[in-house]
Amino acid sequence: MQKQQEKHSKELKKCRVLGPVATIFASSTTGSWRLERPVIDYEKCIKCGTCERFCPTNVIDVYKDRAECVVINYDYCKGCGICVNECPSKCMKMIPERGEE
């Protein structure tokens, strides 16, 4: 078994492969495929944190002491709309990514 592995790794000397092992923790950004994104009406927001809890990508932060209390990282937001659907005060809405038509 060991011989087999050694033989294999000798052949792959150039790439220095250790085996089928993941060694990099990475994320890929959403890119350009998102069709809609959520925006917040800060005056109506009650800072309950529901959107933060239910966001599947975990990119929403709610700060109780800031005027712009909800911060969304749009790099990773997929525009699913769960935050908008679950918001109890209905202060969020989805807007088209490519402007009004």
Next chain:
Amino acid sequence: MFDIQHKSKGLVSHGVSACAGCGLELIMRNVMSVLGEDTVILIPPGCSALFSGYGNESGLKIAGFQGNLENTAACAAGVRAALNAQGNYHTTVLAFAGDGGTVDIGLQALSGVLERRDRIMYICYDNEAYMNTGIQGSSSTPFFASTTTTPSGKPTSRKNLMEIAIAHDIPYAATASIHNLNDFKKKLKKAMETDGPSLIHIQTPCPTGWRYDPGKSVELARLAVQTGSWILFEYEDGRVTINSKLKDLKPITDYIEIQGRFKHLTEEQKAELQDYTEKYYHRYIKKLENMNIETEEHATA
């Protein structure tokens, strides 16, 4: 051990190639926030393999292993045995499989683990079909749901995984739903602390396979519980606690009309589904309650 190339808030990467509105992604984040870094994860091929990554990239900061579809539970038992041999009794071994990898293909491995009482934690995220390969029907697909292998609706009802686990007299088993994350986290904690195998069966709305607007994932999970299609309960050392005992169930049309997989149903079929769901719900709740009566009688006798 890991080369961390991108920052993330928790143990799970933000940019995973799951679909928009995926219930699984929400579940994975909550599981990792409760279990923490001292966990080894076993993932079979399927949607959950998005988190174990492609090639040399991974979406999780913890140690993990991607095995085959049929032996997730057996692999977990092996990892547990190896950790025990090292004298490590604190690490949680988590098997994270879908409904296909649990109730169809991986059932014998799971049954073996439950019988041997290996101390592992098993989470079955149930999106009610083989979603990763293109929405083929599994034995967990509900009555009348349309999939690519049952285009006119599945003619039979689903397999009950919890009953199978209870038949093995499992120390801890629970069903959960993504609309009540506090309840889910509480159950995860209990499962983690159980000395022996524990199982959590969680319903996972899938926008791609169930064909609905991705924003409604959490709403659908809530409606499934309110209409009696999904029952929340815990089985703990022979005692059952029902978490979703409802006096009045919502009409099933509230739940099925949002989803494309029930679009083909005629009015008669809808009435049949309503009748079936209600009867099953009341019968099952009664059965679970009777389980408690039996254990109480045994305790006093």
